[in-house]
Amino acid sequence: MSCHGAEGVATAVxxxxxxxxxxxxxxxxxxxxxxxxNALTGAHQRVGxxxxxxxxxxxxxxxxxxxxRLRVADLPGSYSLLPDSPDEALVRDVLTAPDGERPDAVVFxxxxxxxxxxxxxxxxxxxxxxxVVVALTMTDVAARRGAAxxxxxxxxxxxxxxxxxxxxxxxxxDLLADTVADAxxxxxxxxxxxxxxxxxxxxxSPVAAELAALVGEASGQTRYPARWLAAGLLCGEAPxxxxxxxxxxxxxxxxxxxxxxxxxxxxxxxxxxEARYAWAHAVIxxxxxxxxxxxxxxxxxxxxxxxxxxFGIPFFLAVMWGVFQATTVLAKPLQDGLxxxxxxxxxxxxxxxxxxxxAPGWLTGLLVDGLINxxxxxxxxVPLMIIMFVxxxxxxxxxxxxxxxxxxxxxxxxxxxxxxxxxxLVVGFGCNVPAFAGTRILNRRSHRLLVGLLIPYMSCTARxxxxxxxxxxxxxxxxxxxxxxxxxxxVLLVVGMGLILRPLLFKDMKEEPLVLELPPYRLPTVRVTxxxxxxxxxxxxxxxxxxxxxxxxAVWLLMAAPAGAGHGGFGEVxxxxxxxxxxxxxxxxxxxxxxxxxxxxxAALGTxxxxxxxxxxxxxxxxxxxxxxxxxxxxxxHATFDASSGGHGxxxxxxxxxxxxxxxxxxxxxxxxxxxxxxxxTLIGFGIQLTAAWLLAVGVFQIARLVW
Numbered sequence: 001m002s003c004h005g006a007e008g009v010a011t012a013v014x015x016x017x018x019x020x021x022x023x024x025x026x027x028x029x030x031x032x033x034x035x036x037x038n039a040l041t042g043a044h045q046r047v048g049x050x051x052x053x054x055x056x057x058x059x060x061x062x063x064x065x066x067x068x069r070l071r072v073a074d075l076p077g078s079y080s081l082l083p084d085s086p087d088e089a090l091v092r093d094v095l096t097a098p099d100g101e102r103p104d105a106v107v108f109x110x111x112x113x114x115x116x117x118x119x120x121x122x123x124x125x126x127x128x129x130x131x132v133v134v135a136l137t138m139t140d141v142a143a144r145r146g147a148a149x150x151x152x153x154x155x156x157x158x159x160x161x162x163x164x165x166x167x168x169x170x171x172x173x174d175l176l177a178d179t180v181a182d183a184x185x186x187x188x189x190x191x192x193x194x195x196x197x198x199x200x201x202x203x204x205s206p207v208a209a210e211l212a213a214l215v216g217e218a219s220g221q222t223r224y225p226a227r228w229l230a231a232g233l234l235c236g237e238a239p240x241x242x243x244x245x246x247x248x249x250x251x252x253x254x255x256x257x258x259x260x261x262x263x264x265x266x267x268x269x270x271x272x273x274e275a276r277y278a279w280a281h282a283v284i285x286x287x288x289x290x291x292x293x294x295x296x297x298x299x300x301x302x303x304x305x306x307x308x309x310x311f312g313i314p315f316f317l318a319v320m321w322g323v324f325q326a327t328t329v330l331a332k333p334l335q336d337g338l339x340x341x342x343x344x345x346x347x348x349x350x351x352x353x354x355x356x357x358x359a360p361g362w363l364t365g366l367l368v369d370g371l372i373n374x375x376x377x378x379x380x381x382v383p384l385m386i387i388m389f390v391x392x393x394x395x396x397x398x399x400x401x402x403x404x405x406x407x408x409x410x411x412x413x414x415x416x417x418x419x420x421x422x423x424x425l426v427v428g429f430g431c432n433v434p435a436f437a438g439t440r441i442l443n444r445r446s447h448r449l450l451v452g453l454l455i456p457y458m459s460c461t462a463r464x465x466x467x468x469x470x471x472x473x474x475x476x477x478x479x480x481x482x483x484x485x486x487x488x489x490x491v492l493l494v495v496g497m498g499l500i501l502r503p504l505l506f507k508d509m510k511e512e513p514l515v516l517e518l519p520p521y522r523l524p525t526v527r528v529t530x531x532x533x534x535x536x537x538x539x540x541x542x543x544x545x546x547x548x549x550x551x552x553x554a555v556w557l558l559m560a561a562p563a564g565a566g567h568g569g570f571g572e573v574x575x576x577x578x579x580x581x582x583x584x585x586x587x588x589x590x591x592x593x594x595x596x597x598x599x600x601x602x603a604a605l606g607t608x609x610x611x612x613x614x615x616x617x618x619x620x621x622x623x624x625x626x627x628x629x630x631x632x633x634x635x636x637x638h639a640t641f642d643a644s645s646g647g648h649g650x651x652x653x654x655x656x657x658x659x660x661x662x663x664x665x666x667x668x669x670x671x672x673x674x675x676x677x678x679x680x681x682t683l684i685g686f687g688i689q690l691t692a693a694w695l696l697a698v699g700v701f702q703i704a705r706l707v708w
Contacts, residue, residue: 020071021184023062024094026125027109028118029077030402032137032167034058036109037074038531039167040176057090064177073103081124081228082237085442095128096239098223105131105183107176112142112149112164113520119280120273122158123201127228131183134162135176141520144298153287168525201279206260207234207271210253217246235269299520303403312407319400321484323391329480331468334383347372386537388461392429393532397524401426415498418442421451425494428458429487432669436676446506452677453501453685456665457493459486462612466660469616473634474641474653482654486661493662497692505681558583559621594659594697595645595652595705600636605659611666651704655697663693 025040027033041060062070075094076087083089095102106125110118125132134154142148155162161179165172202208214230222229222241232239233250234257254268305311347368354364395401404426412421421442428435435455439448459467467486471479558580562573584599584606591597591605600622607614623636638649645652664670664686674682 020069021104022071022073023105023107023180024103024130025072025074025107025109026091026095026121027077028079028111028121031077031109031111031114031118033077033109034074035528036107036135036137036165036167037072038528039170039173041072042531062177064181065174066178066181068181070180072107079121081121081128082232082235095125095130096224096228102128103130105133105180107133107135107180109135109137110162111138112136113138113147115149115154116277116280116284119283120276123276123279124228124231126201127231128225129227131186132160133176133179133183134158134160135172136162136164137167138520139164139166141299141522147288149284149288154283157283157287168522168528170527201276203279205271205275205278207257207268207275210234210257210268211272214246214250214253217249221246231272235272299399302521306400306403307406312403316404316407317488319395320487321481323388323395326387326391326480330387331383338383382537386533388464389533389537390529393529394524396532397522397528399521414495415450415502417447417450417498421447424451425455425458428455428460432456432458432460432665433672436669436672439676449677449681450498450502450506452673453505453681453688454494454498456669456673456685456689457490457497457662459490459661460612460665460669462666463660465613466608466615467657469619469633470637470653470657473637474650482657486657489658490661493692493696497688501688505684591659591694591697592644593701594655594694595648595701596641596656596659596697598640598644600640601644601656605663608660609664609667612660615660645701645705648701648705648708650708651701654704655701658700659693659697661693662689662696664689 025033025037037058037060040062057076058074060072060074062072064070073094075091078088078091080088081092081095083092095106108118108122108125110122122132122134136149136151136154139148151162151164161183163172163176163179165176167173202211211227211230211234214233215226218224218226218229218233220226221243224239224242229239229242230250233242233247234254236254238247238250257268257271306315350368350372351364354367392401404422412418415421424435424439424442432455435458436452439451439455442448442451464483467483468479471482475482559578560570560573561579562570563577563579563582580603581599584603587602587606588597588599591602600619603622604615604618607618619637620633623633637653641649641652641656665673670682670686673685677685
């Protein structure tokens with residue numbers, strides 16, 4: 001592969017990355033790019049904000065068969081290097097960064113089933129003059145459609161290496177590594193010529209002459225790749241640092257092109273886009289002439305049903321009900337077994353061991369009543385999390401979850417939001433923190449701000465632990481249905497709050513059409529599903545584990561400290577007379593109209609402000625720390641809620657669950673929300689969430705107690 005560009009670029013880049021070359025993985029959304037990234041990097045991954053940016057990017061180590069280590073970044077899915085969103089702006093910035101900071105090579109994931117659409121972005125990437133290797137994905141889908149592309153023919157037309165890959169099975173990954181290594185070696189061994197590569201997409205286009213003139217003028221004047229900059233200037237994009245004279249000549253060239261056509265609807269940007277699409281279609285036509293009409297695939301036939309107005313939403317609701325019902329039914333015996341293990345042999349063994357070494361009473365209380373009981377209660381939910389993550393990963397890996405955006409498009413338009421606004425909201429079902437980062441896929445700032453205010457109402461997996469415990473205690477075999485309706489209420493709450501907030505805060509919000517690519521339906525694989533489950537579970541345990549240990553220790557210390565003189569010494573005070581009990585008893589009357597005005601409940605909700613997992617551990621701690629014994633948690637919860645509600649325990653439990661659903665998310669989520677929408681809107685949202693949670697909980701209890 002020949003690589004051309006300004007002399008000295010290769011040396012600067014490779015001096016910076018001589019030991020660990022930097023490879024960017026780029027492509028349109030839903031082309032299998034992230035699946036490929038997971039297959040290449042395995043467990044050697046880290047996720048965080050790109051340096052100097054607020055966009056989250058996954059990075060990892062890719063070890064080639066030769067043993068050489070490459071640094072790989074899975075850049076956000078993008079349709080163009082003329083950005084419409086923060087994610088696309090990041091891709092542009094990375095690929096057009098100054099010499100020494102740009103990637104050493106690009107692996108471009110090209111969907112074999114939709115190649116022309118993907119080649120539009122590739123045409124822009126080639127203008128950056130970074131060495132490119134094409135990873136041909138979705139080859140099985142293209143074959144089923146009768147539209148397979150011969151890799152050799154495509155490589156000939158593109159003048160680029162093309163490697164078919166199957167990330168799920170690992171086929172082609174070693175060849176891809178060798179090909180990337182060859183591309184990097186070529187840059188190392190051969191100095192680049194002082195010319196700008198003609199990528200060929202302007203051939204026969206009316207923009208060719210004007211673009212060539214601008215390329216000549218732009219060469220050497222800025223840090224940007226000359227051909228990419230010239231095309232961007234013709235489209236009206238003038239990045240920072242472009243000389244005013246060059247920008248003015250580009251505007252004059254754009255005016256000449258528009259005037260030559262005499263059509264007010266034709267401008268230079270449209271002509272550039274048409275040239276790139278014409279090049280893409282010509283490449284595909286020469287590489288693999290298509291039949292007059294491709295036969296419909298199984299995906300096409302299934303989508304006619306699942307994306308229809310009649311069956312789309314009912315099917316989605318039925319699938320989610322099945323997920324929650326299966327989760328609660330399958331997880332319960334495993335949870336019970338772990339709970340008995342923690343409360344029996346583990347706690348008893350720790351108690352006896354500490355007694356044998358004559359540990360002081362306060363240390364025994366901290367370790368057994370505080371950490372073991374608090375953290376142990378959370379660990380009983382690990383089987384539930386595993387089952388939930390497996391089921392959701394199967395839905396995602398099968399390609400169904402992407403259909404939810406289309407199904408939800410009509411619902412989102414009631415809020416004047418595009419259908420893809422549903423995607424960060426769906427992410428919120430897993431965790432609110434990455435959901436806030438997911439708002440960056442939305443082009444309009446007003447859309448991002450409104451969705452950022454609505455995400456806290458999506459039930460995360462941390463809330464799920466609370467749902468399962470309370471619903472299991474009070475509703476038994478119907479707990480799965482109760483949890484399903486809580487998730488349904490979560491969606492309805494998002495819509496309802498959106499209808500309230502949009503006219504108040506975003507009166508001028510405009511709609512935009514839905515643009516989203518759907519992956520084909522595929523049979524999930526053990527490898528991909530297992531990797532996704534492990535990543536989510538390990539992230540949950542790392543985050544929740546540290547928070548729970550800290551919260552459990554803090555709660556125990558507050559329960560061990562007497563609120564005043566005469567209540568006993570440290571570690572010997574009754575919980576009700578401790579600092580913790582005194583404060584939570586003072587707050588309890590506030591939620592009394594909701595039926596759970598008891599200090600145990602308010603204590604749990606208080607620690608839930610730090611992390612929702614703390615609700616579970618705090619309830620376990622406060623009940624196990626009572627002087628009159630160590631009653632079963634279920635029995636204690638029944639007694640407490642029955643007493644605080646005047647005999648309407650189930651109604652109070654349901655109100656408690658609704659409060660947990662609607663009130664403020666954890667501190668980490670608030671920090672992520674503030675980073676995306678600002679301090680002012682975060683504080684406004686904080687107040688609205690607490691108010692809405694109280695009103696809804698009171699309303700649910702007052703209505704439900706008339707039924708029970």
